[in-house]
Amino acid sequence: MRKSIAIDMDGVIADVEQQFLDWYQRDYGTLFTKDDLAGKNDDTLFPEAGLARRFVLSPGFFLSLPVMDGAVEAVKKLMETYEVYIVSAAMEFPLSLPEKLEWLNINFPFISWRNIVFCGDKSIINTDYMIDDHLKNLDNFKGKTIMFHAYHNVSANHHVRANNWDEVLNILSKENSTK
Amino acid sequence: MRKSIAIDMDGVIADVEQQFLDWYQRDYGTLFTKDDLAGKNDDTLFPEAGLARRFVLSPGFFLSLPVMDGAVEAVKKLMETYEVYIVSAAMEFPLSLPEKLEWLNINFPFISWRNIVFCGDKSIINTDYMIDDHLKNLDNFKGKTIMFHAYHNVSANHHVRANNWDEVLNILSKENSTK
Incomplete structure (x- = not known):
């Protein structure tokens, strides 16, 4: 078998990480890199609290990954x-x-x-x-x-x-x- | 554990079986019973070929079970x-x-x-x-x-x-x- x-x-x-970076740049104008996110978690990912979760809950997030x-x-x-x-x-x-x-x-x-x-x-x-x-x-x-x-x-x-x-x-x- | x-x-x-019976009566006027269906499969369930599959593919079928x-x-x-x-x-x-x-x-x-x-x-x-x-x-x-x-x-x-x-x-x- x-x-x-x-x-x-x-x-x-x-x-998902790339999508977070792309959407953050789209909405806040700042382009972070994957190195910037290393060691963070979903709560601390961006300066704006809860933003990663808000992205994830947006219609189209998963379809456009x-x-x-x-x-x-x-x-x-x-x-x-x-x-x-x-x-x-x-x-x-x-x-x-x-x-x-x-x-x-x-x-x-x-x-x-x-x-x-x-x-x-x-x-x-x-x-x-x-x-x-x-x-x-x-x-x-x-x-x-x-x-x-x-x-x-x-x-x-x-x-x-x-x-x-x-x-x-x-x-x-x-x-x-x-x- | x-x-x-x-x-x-x-x-x-x-x-699902009850829903099949209910929907068949609704659409064809005949009320079969669970005993009538015993031994059949999804292809032979009703006289009309493919009907069970058509029911299953209808919007609302699963939500209203x-x-x-x-x-x-x-x-x-x-x-x-x-x-x-x-x-x-x-x-x-x-x-x-x-x-x-x-x-x-x-x-x-x-x-x-x-x-x-x-x-x-x-x-x-x-x-x-x-x-x-x-x-x-x-x-x-x-x-x-x-x-x-x-x-x-x-x-x-x-x-x-x-x-x-x-x-x-x-x-x-x-x-x-x-x-």
Whole structure:
């Protein structure tokens, strides 16, 4: 049986951080960089309190997210070897559900509806690997974890870190070559 | 740690069968009964080919589903002992996503968004129990299964059958008393 991977959306295949930077520049005229955001969290991301949450709750936010660099090619590559599931903790923002599904259909049309999961808590997800940026998802996962780099996880070091999709492919290719 | 249960929506907490009967009477004037449907499947349910699918694809179908008899009380009861997740294979019908979420908020407002999962294939769901009416979900499940009675599963006998929510509670209470 093929091994399975649960891949997160926001911050992993969808570049939420870039969208935050773009929208901040659009609304406030200041262009921050990803380096400026490193080490912050959703509450402290911008000088304006609660702004990240306001962005996330805006209609169109999820539908217009840029695709993470290299994600399409990497996910296609992984699908040759693994059963790939897209697993998004989408239930916290119910309005995001149709946008997230449409975004996947537009940007990852090769992923079947059978392999898409929108959930709240990810602790009931049972795959061999999980690629995610959030510790709350990775820490409770029973399989092997890959932590995708994000501003809010820069100080964590108890999961294998991937800074980009090339590094994810490298990590998984080493996993396979040692078996 | 509390044991966990994945509970299906359609045919388990939402009475899809009753909605089919009601809508058929509304549109064709004939009142079938649940006994009339026993042993049929979604393709053979009504004399008119494809009608069940047409109903399911109609806006409002999922939002207006009647609650299955006894489901609210039983789910509340189970939540005293178990971590209860509502797991629906909703991805096949993307338009159903917002309706299903709204239906849950209206009829099961005591269930947190953290415990709701909309997926395609349920094989990556990892709970101790699964209550479902579809063999395709139950057959691949690694934990203990309870098959909720439905017209399409009357001839299956390789899962513990519950004909209604009282029987589900009985089965689970016997499970616990033997430990």
